[in-house]
Amino acid sequence: MWIHCLSMSKKPTIDFISLGCSKNLVDSETLMGLFEANGYHVTHDADNPTGDIAVVNTCGFIEDAKQESIDTILELAQSKEEGRLKKLYVMGCLSERYLADLEAEIPEVDGWYGKFNYKQLLADLEKQYNLENAHRKITTPKHYAYLKIAEGCDRHCAYCAIPIITGKHQSRPMDEILDEVRWLVSQGTKEFQVIAQELTYYGVDIDGKQHIAELIEKMADIEGVEWIRLHYAYPTHFPWDLLRVMREKKNVCNYLDIALQHISDHMLDRMKRHVTKEETYELIRRMRREVPGIHIRTTLMVGFPGETDEDFRELVEFTKWARFERMGAFAYSEEDGTYSAKHYDDDVPADVKQKRLDKLMRVQQNISAELEAEKVGSVMRVIIDRQEGDWYVGRTEFCSPEVDPEVLIPADEKLTIGEFYDARITDAEEFDLYATIRI
Numbered sequence: 105m106w107i108h109c110l111s112m113s114k115k116p117t118i119d120f121i122s123l124g125c126s127k128n129l130v131d132s133e134t135l136m137g138l139f140e141a142n143g144y145h146v147t148h149d150a151d152n153p154t155g156d157i158a159v160v161n162t163c164g165f166i167e168d169a170k171q172e173s174i175d176t177i178l179e180l181a182q183s184k185e186e187g188r189l190k191k192l193y194v195m196g197c198l199s200e201r202y203l204a205d206l207e208a209e210i211p212e213v214d215g216w217y218g219k220f221n222y223k224q225l226l227a228d229l230e231k232q233y234n235l236e237n238a239h240r241k242i243t244t245p246k247h248y249a250y251l252k253i254a255e256g257c258d259r260h261c262a263y264c265a266i267p268i269i270t271g272k273h274q275s276r277p278m279d280e281i282l283d284e285v286r287w288l289v290s291q292g293t294k295e296f297q298v299i300a301q302e303l304t305y306y307g308v309d310i311d312g313k314q315h316i317a318e319l320i321e322k323m324a325d326i327e328g329v330e331w332i333r334l335h336y337a338y339p340t341h342f343p344w345d346l347l348r349v350m351r352e353k354k355n356v357c358n359y360l361d362i363a364l365q366h367i368s369d370h371m372l373d374r375m376k377r378h379v380t381k382e383e384t385y386e387l388i389r390r391m392r393r394e395v396p397g398i399h400i401r402t403t404l405m406v407g408f409p410g411e412t413d414e415d416f417r418e419l420v421e422f423t424k425w426a427r428f429e430r431m432g433a434f435a436y437s438e439e440d441g442t443y444s445a446k447h448y449d450d451d452v453p454a455d456v457k458q459k460r461l462d463k464l465m466r467v468q469q470n471i472s473a474e475l476e477a478e479k480v481g482s483v484m485r486v487i488i489d490r491q492e493g494d495w496y497v498g499r500t501e502f503c504s505p506e507v508d509p510e511v512l513i514p515a516d517e518k519l520t521i522g523e524f525y526d527a528r529i530t531d532a533e534e535f536d537l538y539a540t541i542r543i
Contacts, residue, residue: 121153128196160193247521401430411452487499488521
C-alpha cells in the first residue's frame with residue numbers, strides 16, 4: 105500500500121505562478137495535477153502568494169518576459185525573507201537557460217528546475233509518491249483547455265532563442281494525445297487550443313512525415329469535441345492536407361495562427377526563414393481559396409538587423425494586401441546565443457523601430473475595424489466565457505482566448521457559462537463585437 109513520506113501530517117499548500125505562453129501553462133497544470141494527486145492543496149496565480157510553497161514557472165523568450173520572471177522571483181524571495189513564504193522554487197525556460205547565473209544571484213530560491221526536469225520537484229519533496237490517476241489540473245474555465253502536442257523546435261530562425269531553450273522538436277505519441285482529449289471531454293472541455301512551438305512539424309521526428317492533419321482529423325471525430333483551434337504553424341513546407349481537414353470538419357475552427365515575421369526577401373533570408381516573398385503570398389492566397397472565411401492570425405517583426413525603409417514599406421504593403429483578421433507585431437530585441445546576436449549588428453535605432461511598429465499597428469487597427477464591422481448583422485455561434493457586470497463575454501470560432509476580440513452580450517437574460525448560443529452581431533469596434541442572443 106502506498107505510504108507518503110509525510111505520514112499523517114497535513115500536506116502544504118503550493119501556489120503556482122505561470123508566466124509566459126500557454127505552453128508554460130500546460131507544464132504548470134501538469135505539475136499541479138501531480139501534486140494534487142499526492143494530497144497537496146494547489147492554487148494558481150494567487151493575487152498574493154503566501155504560506156507554504158510558491159513555484160514560479162518562468163519565461164525566457166524575450167527581454168521583457170525575462171525581466172517579468174526575474175521581478176516575480178525577487179518579489180517572492182522578499183516575501184520569504186520577511187517570513188510570509190516558507191519555500192520558493194523556480195522552473196521553466198528562464199532557469200533552463202540561465203541556471204548557473206540565477207543560482208548565484210538569487211540564493212533565496214530553495215530549488216531550481218528547468219524546462220524538462222520540473223517533475224523532479226515532486227520527488228524532491230516526497231520520498232514516496234503516487235503517480236496513478238494523476239491528471240492535469242485545468243486552470244482555464246473548464247469548457248476550454250490548451251493541448252500541447254509537441255515540445256521543442258527544429259527551425260533555427262536567426263532571431264529566436266526557443267531552440268536554444270527547448271532543444272529539438274519532440275512529438276507526443278498520437279494515442280497519448282487522443283487519450284488526453286477524451287479525458288478532458290469527460291471533464292467538461294468542449295474547446296481545444298492545439299499548441300506547440302511548431303505544430304505543422306508534428307510527427308516528422310517520429311517517421312519523417314507530417315501527421316498534423318491526421319491528428320486533427322482524429323481529434324475532430326471524438327464525441328464532445330466542439331471546437332479545435334490551431335496555434336503556431338510555420339509557413340515552410342506547410343501541410344496542405346490540414347486545410348482539407350479544416351474545410352471538411354465542422355468542429356475544426358476556420359482559424360490558423362501562423363507567424364510570418366516579414367515579407368521582403370532580404371529580411372526573410374537574413375532571418376533564415378527558408379521561405380520567399382512569392383511563396384508567402386501564394387500561401388495566403390491558397391489558404392483563403394481552400395478555406396473560405398478563414399481567419400488568419402500572424403505575428404510580424406520590425407527592426408530586424410539590416411531592415412531598410414524599403415523592406416519596411418514592403419511589409420506595410422503586404423499587411424494591407426493580406427488583410428489579416430488577427431495580427432500582432434513587435435520590435436526586434438537581440439537574444440543571447442541566437443544567430444543574429446552572433447553575426448549581426450543591432451543597427452536599427454530604437455526610435456526607428458518604435459515608429460515602424462506604431463505605423464504597422466495603425467494600419468492593422470484600421471483593417472481590424474473594417475473586418476469586424478463587416479460582421480454586423482450576421483448570426484454567429486458564440487461560446488460564453490464569463491460574466492462581467494452587465495455583460496456576458498463570449499467568443500466566436502474566430503477568437504482564441506485572451507489574445508483575440510470578444511463578443512459582448514447584454515446580461516438581460518440568464519446565459520450559462522461554457523454553453524454555445526447563436527448571437528446576432530449588432531455593433532463592432534476595432535477589436536470587439538456586440539451582440540444579442542437570437543431566440
